[in-house]
Amino acid sequence: APTVINMTNHSYFNLNGDPTQPVTNHILTLNADEFTPVDSTYMTTGEKTPVEGTPMDFRAGKEIGVDVKNFDFEQIKFGNGFDHNWVLNTQNDITIPAVKVESPKTGIVLEVFTDEPGIQVYSGNFLDGTVTGKKGIVYQQRTGLCLETQKYPDSPNKNWEESNAYVEPGQTYTSYCQYKFSVVAE
Numbered sequence: 676a677p678t679v680i681n682m683t684n685h686s687y688f689n690l691n692g693d694p695t696q697p698v699t700n701h702i703l704t705l706n707a708d709e710f711t712p713v714d715s716t717y718m719t720t721g722e723k724t725p726v727e728g729t730p731m732d733f734r735a736g737k738e739i740g741v742d743v744k745n746f747d748f749e750q751i752k753f754g755n756g757f758d759h760n761w762v763l764n765t766q767n768d769i770t771i772p773a774v775k776v777e778s779p780k781t782g783i784v785l786e787v788f789t790d791e792p793g794i795q796v797y798s799g800n801f802l803d804g805t806v807t808g809k810k811g812i813v814y815q816q817r818t819g820l821c822l823e824t825q826k827y828p829d830s831p832n833k834n835w836e837e838s839n840a841y842v843e844p845g846q847t848y849t850s851y852c853q854y855k856f857s858v859v860a861e
Contacts, residue, residue, distance in 0.1 A: 680848050681826040681840045687819030694808065697817040698799065699740030704775040705733040705797060707761035711793070711827050713753055721833040723762050731759065736775070745815065748835070755818070756800035757857035760793045760827050766793065769851050774822055776857050782859040788823035790851040792838045797821040822854040 678789045683760040689698050709723040710731050726732040730742030730751060750759060765771040772793060774787040787794065798817040806814045827833065829855070830840040843847045 683825040690783040698820045700775045704736035705734040709762040711760045757798040786855040788853040791824040795823040
């Protein structure tokens with residue numbers, strides 16, 4: 676039978692080399708002209724909204740911390756920071772970087788390549804010290820960044836042609852995501 680599927684991952688990244696330090700200094704570049712806004716219940720509205728002139732505009736790259744607490748912007752207020760899906764311009768081309776993140780502290784760079792139409796960027800808004808990781812490190816708010824390649828959230832209930840989350844009988848589900856790390860030489 677036709678099956679709904681939208682698998683992703685929820686790996687946390689902190690390129691500062693110290694997971695006790697926030698990721699707000701990371702420079703985030705998103706290859707996306709639009710995002711999918713949410714309502715106050717945190718459900719996508721079914722619209723795609725241009726990022727231009729909003730705190731959601733990371734096309735030229737900027738520190739995450741510049742706007743992560745801009746609660747005057749309703750979308751950031753709803754998510755307590757960034758926890759949104761961006762509509763990628765990459766057109767499912769795995770040779771074009773969808774995202775670039777860089778720590779100015781360490782020079783570590785992360786690029787993301789995907790054949791998915793969207794990426795959910797989560798800035799660790801609800802990390803609250805209740806999760807203990809490796810070496811007994813307690814994760815505080817904004818000490819991790821998630822980059823989740825995916826179909827747009829709630830795709831089966833929205834009219835997004837480029838984000839079809841159905842697999843038909845006989846089809847094979849595939850999803851490509853590559854995280855490429857490098858270091859900027861000083």
